[in-house]
Amino acid sequence: MRSVDVVIVGGGPAGLAAAVSAKKHGADSILMLERDASLGGILNQCIHSGFGLHRFKEELTGPEYADRYIKLVEELNIPYLLNTTVIDITRERKVTAVNSDDGVIEIQAGAIIIAAGCRERPAGAINIFGDRCAGIYTAGTAQKFVNIDGYMPGKKIIILGSGDIGLIMARRMTLEGAKVEAVIEIMPFSSGLNRNIVQCLNDFNIPLYLSHTITSVNGKERLESVVVSEVDKNLKPIKGTEREVECDTLLLSVGLLPENEMSKKADVVLSSITGGAIVNERFETSTPGIFACGNVLHVHDLVDYVSEESEHAAKYAVDFAGGRRYSPSDVEIKAGNGVRYTVPFKMSSKDIEDDLTIRFRVTGRFKDKKIRALINGEPVISRAEPALAPGEMQTVVIRKEKLEEQAEIKDIMVEVAD
Amino acid sequence: MTDVLIIGGGICGSTVARELSRYELSITVLEKGVDVSSGTSKANSGIVHAGFDAEPGTLKGKLNAKSNAMFDRLAKELDFPFRRSGALVLCFDEADMPKLEELKARGEKNGVEGLTIINRDELLKLEPNISDNAVAALYAPTSGIVCPYEMTMAFAENAVQNGAEFKFNEKAVSVSKDGEIFTVKTESGHEYKSKILINAAGLYADEINNMLSERKLKIQPRKGEYSLFDKAVFGFVNHTIFQLPTKLGKGVLVTPTVEGNMLIGPNAEDVDDKTDVSTTAEGHKEIFEKAELSVKNIPYKQIIKSFSGLRAHESGDDFIIGEAPDCENFINMAGIESPGLSSAPAIALMVVDIIKEKHSLRPKDKFNPCRRPVIRFRDLDNEERDRVIKENPAYGRIVCRCETVTEGEIIDAIHRPLGATTVEGIKRRTRAGLGRCQSGFCSPKLVEILARELGVDITEVRNSVNGSNILIGKDKLIGDIKDEKR
Numbered sequence: 001m002r003s004v005d006v007v008i009v010g011g012g013p014a015g016l017a018a019a020v021s022a023k024k025h026g027a028d029s030i031l032m033l034e035r036d037a038s039l040g041g042i043l044n045q046c047i048h049s050g051f052g053l054h055r056f057k058e059e060l061t062g063p064e065y066a067d068r069y070i071k072l073v074e075e076l077n078i079p080y081l082l083n084t085t086v087i088d089i090t091r092e093r094k095v096t097a098v099n100s101d102d103g104v105i106e107i108q109a110g111a112i113i114i115a116a117g118c119r120e121r122p123a124g125a126i127n128i129f130g131d132r133c134a135g136i137y138t139a140g141t142a143q144k145f146v147n148i149d150g151y152m153p154g155k156k157i158i159i160l161g162s163g164d165i166g167l168i169m170a171r172r173m174t175l176e177g178a179k180v181e182a183v184i185e186i187m188p189f190s191s192g193l194n195r196n197i198v199q200c201l202n203d204f205n206i207p208l209y210l211s212h213t214i215t216s217v218n219g220k221e222r223l224e225s226v227v228v229s230e231v232d233k234n235l236k237p238i239k240g241t242e243r244e245v246e247c248d249t250l251l252l253s254v255g256l257l258p259e260n261e262m263s264k265k266a267d268v269v270l271s272s273i274t275g276g277a278i279v280n281e282r283f284e285t286s287t288p289g290i291f292a293c294g295n296v297l298h299v300h301d302l303v304d305y306v307s308e309e310s311e312h313a314a315k316y317a318v319d320f321a322g323g324r325r326y327s328p329s330d331v332e333i334k335a336g337n338g339v340r341y342t343v344p345f346k347m348s349s350k351d352i353e354d355d356l357t358i359r360f361r362v363t364g365r366f367k368d369k370k371i372r373a374l375i376n377g378e379p380v381i382s383r384a385e386p387a388l389a390p391g392e393m394q395t396v397v398i399r400k401e402k403l404e405e406q407a408e409i410k411d412i413m414v415e416v417a418d
Numbered sequence: 419m420t421d422v423l424i425i426g427g428g429i430c431g432s433t434v435a436r437e438l439s440r441y442e443l444s445i446t447v448l449e450k451g452v453d454v455s456s457g458t459s460k461a462n463s464g465i466v467h468a469g470f471d472a473e474p475g476t477l478k479g480k481l482n483a484k485s486n487a488m489f490d491r492l493a494k495e496l497d498f499p500f501r502r503s504g505a506l507v508l509c510f511d512e513a514d515m516p517k518l519e520e521l522k523a524r525g526e527k528n529g530v531e532g533l534t535i536i537n538r539d540e541l542l543k544l545e546p547n548i549s550d551n552a553v554a555a556l557y558a559p560t561s562g563i564v565c566p567y568e569m570t571m572a573f574a575e576n577a578v579q580n581g582a583e584f585k586f587n588e589k590a591v592s593v594s595k596d597g598e599i600f601t602v603k604t605e606s607g608h609e610y611k612s613k614i615l616i617n618a619a620g621l622y623a624d625e626i627n628n629m630l631s632e633r634k635l636k637i638q639p640r641k642g643e644y645s646l647f648d649k650a651v652f653g654f655v656n657h658t659i660f661q662l663p664t665k666l667g668k669g670v671l672v673t674p675t676v677e678g679n680m681l682i683g684p685n686a687e688d689v690d691d692k693t694d695v696s697t698t699a700e701g702h703k704e705i706f707e708k709a710e711l712s713v714k715n716i717p718y719k720q721i722i723k724s725f726s727g728l729r730a731h732e733s734g735d736d737f738i739i740g741e742a743p744d745c746e747n748f749i750n751m752a753g754i755e756s757p758g759l760s761s762a763p764a765i766a767l768m769v770v771d772i773i774k775e776k777h778s779l780r781p782k783d784k785f786n787p788c789r790r791p792v793i794r795f796r797d798l799d800n801e802e803r804d805r806v807i808k809e810n811p812a813y814g815r816i817v818c819r820c821e822t823v824t825e826g827e828i829i830d831a832i833h834r835p836l837g838a839t840t841v842e843g844i845k846r847r848t849r850a851g852l853g854r855c856q857s858g859f860c861s862p863k864l865v866e867i868l869a870r871e872l873g874v875d876i877t878e879v880r881n882s883v884n885g886s887n888i889l890i891g892k893d894k895l896i897g898d899i900k901d902e903k904r
Contacts, residue, residue: 104807134887152890
């Protein structure tokens with residue numbers, strides 16, 4: 001069995017940033033494992049622009065953003081394997097992967113960084129009733145067909161769910177000559193970024209129906225129509241509001257789920273809210289030496305934050321592989337009023353090395369509120385927010401000095417306040 | 419001209435084709451779909467019933483337990499997944515205990531072995547998530563679970579290995595008998611002739627029968643809806659859990675599947691349309707409510723797929739197996755609803771015996787009862803995995819991450835006898851795309867591999883039936899279509 005200091009599962013944006021950071025932090029040996037035929041992950045099919053505004057202060061396409069990191073990986077001679085799928089990870093940090101050239105590969109890792117991304121929630125998971133027909137795809141699958149393979153899945157499109165991929169695909173399909181009839185969203189607000197609603201729907205006169213859902217799909221061979229209904233406050237369809245809309249394709253953008261089946265094999269404890277691992281401020285999971293970052297940890301809105309988070313995780317993974325051990329996480333970071341979750345979930349009150357960056361999402365839409373961070377119930381940060389929405393990830397940073405000046409840290413909380 | 423024509427490539431047509439392929443006979447199976455197991459056989463509970471439910475004296479009562487006992491050998495010979503998981507019939511009221519005793523006695527009359535009645539404490543040990551209202555249960559250790567389409571496929575493939583022929587896209591539209599010879603005309607304009615005609619047409623068995631016999635049949639499509647759960651809930655239930663009928667009517671089952679998922683359903687709704695496999699909100703509400711009688715805290719968030727299947731219900735409420743009274747050599751396998759999948763192997767033997775009464779069948783010297791085994795990468799240990807990859811590198815490329823299915827398995831599924839020609843065909847043979855992401859990630863790859871291996875354009879690749887194409891054309895083609903319209 002080979003031994004490697006830091007094994008990185010996934011060569012998408014999280015894995016790439018983690019690999020570069022691990023190298024810069026002095027890891028003796030690194031191996032990045034990517035199941036696809038090229039590095040870059042989902043960025044490769046995101047050919048639209050809007051990436052890198054925070055990270056590089058430029059507007060890049062997905063492939064361009066990935067390329068910045070891939071170049072660094074190449075320059076730094078960081079080893080990676082393509083077409084290689086990890087099939088097992090153990091608590092003892094043994095990684096098993098397979099590919100065509102090497103067969104079954106077994107590696108003992110000093111530390112593991114799980115950067116495996118997320119998957120789309122499928123049709124079966126959201127109780128769309130009706131016929132069994134072709135023509136129903138997740139937005140990401142359609143994106144791959146169109147942007148990578150160069151084929152169109154249909155020409156008269158309905159999109160269910162206003163997640164960012166759905167919005168992006170509404171514009172993409174329109175540019176390719178398809179007619180996007182509407183985007184249907186069951187919630188009274190979109191879960192996508194506001195800029196995407198403006199640039200992908202409004203600019204193309206594509207209607208967005210909020211508080212609506214699809215109650216039936218019809219078609220024997222391919223999809224022929226869907227029935228759209230308005231929903232009440234409890235998200236239940238209102239009888240009498242049904243409207244049949246002709247279409248040959250239904251794209252679903254109804255949520256992303258961190259892919260943690262592998263993590264579970266290594267006893268990593270997951271959050272029922274994010275679907276990702278419960279990590280501390282070093283992005284270490286409940287299994288010592290196994291770290292998580294990117295969309296496998298929690299679904300991000302911007303890749304820029306994925307990169308930042310992953311660089312951070314890699315630094316501590318290198319520490320762990322080098323034998324350094326930190327004191328246990330004794331402080332809970334709580335999601336207060338109006339906050340769905342925080343990442344990290346906990347931290348150590350000793351060994352404070354960095355500013356504490358807390359990322360979180362709010363539970364609904366808010367106007368003219370404050371975001372507050374509290375230590376032991378005392379506000380240490382209070383920031384006015386004219387508008388907050390669940391689609392946009394929020395960040396607060398508590399400075400290292402602020403943490404150090406506390407005699408004792410019992411708990412930390414983030415909340416939306418008046 | 420063939421000796422035997424079989425109409426229908428579902429479980430009945432496939433099992434009888436395989437059993438007849440033991441003899442020196444020419445056999446042709448006509449299937450209206452693009453693949454075997456395209457109708458009722460692909461969407462059902464996948465239970466190999468123990469055999470306690472049917473009335474003694476009926477064909478269902480006679481054949482079920484006998485057939486159940488054949489499964490260990492069949493699963494081994496034909497290499498399809500099968501597990502004796504055991505079944506429980508829950509009793510929710512002390513007053514209903516006599517009904518449980520009655521069911522046990524009925525089962526014993528039908529030849530079911532090992533039936534015992536267990537109390538709540540014993541039940542809890544077997545099923546920790548059982549409903550608080552369950553007071554006792556009938557335990558049937560011989561009950562099993564199987565993947566219905568893999569089982570059908572296995573029989574069909576073995577039949578082909580032994581010389582039988584399957585014709586797809588061949589919907590029988592007229593059936594007649596002239597002297598001793600049957601003629602079947604199909605929608606595509608072909609004509610098939612045979613000496614013996616077997617009606618295994620499932621939902622359409624009445625239509626076939628009624629063209630030849632004055633003893634009319636009426637098949638009522640009876641829809642059942644199901645929800646399938648992620649493998650993450652493995653162990654939530656360990657046995658197939660039935661219910662004694664309650665005020666809500668006949669219950670639904672909650673069962674592990676042989677692949678490790680969990681399945682709940684079906685309800686029973688008579689429908690008019692023999693192609694109506696739609697799912698409904700009402701139907702799902704009903705199965706959820708009924709399933710909650712059996713188990714508590716059902717993890718609904720883990721549902722990955724909902725589907726419906728149609729049962730071929732005949733008004734006499736029993737299987738109709740045998741030669742039509744007024745049409746010699748025309749043999750019906752009709753009204754094969756639950757426990758039809760369980761009984762199919764025994765039904766096939768019964769049909770062979772019926773034929774033997776009038777015809778002398780000569781056993782084939784080189785009949786091979788074993789299907790060429792399927793490599794299932796996920797079931798191998800790492801040493802075996804390494805070996806198969808070294809032999810064929812395509813087994814080192816994992817295409818479906820959720821079910822761990824390799825490109826090697828997909829290529830094999832396309833090129834085996836009766837190979838896959840559609841995305842669904844690949845799914846049912848390999849399980850690629852049947853996992854938690856429901857082919858979100860792997861479907862572009864499946865389409866690409868199908869096009870490559872079949873030598874067709876990618877836009878010709880279908881999901882399942884004709885007309886269910888996945889892609890409509892190249893990106894820029896859309897522009898061309900628009901130009902044409904102008």
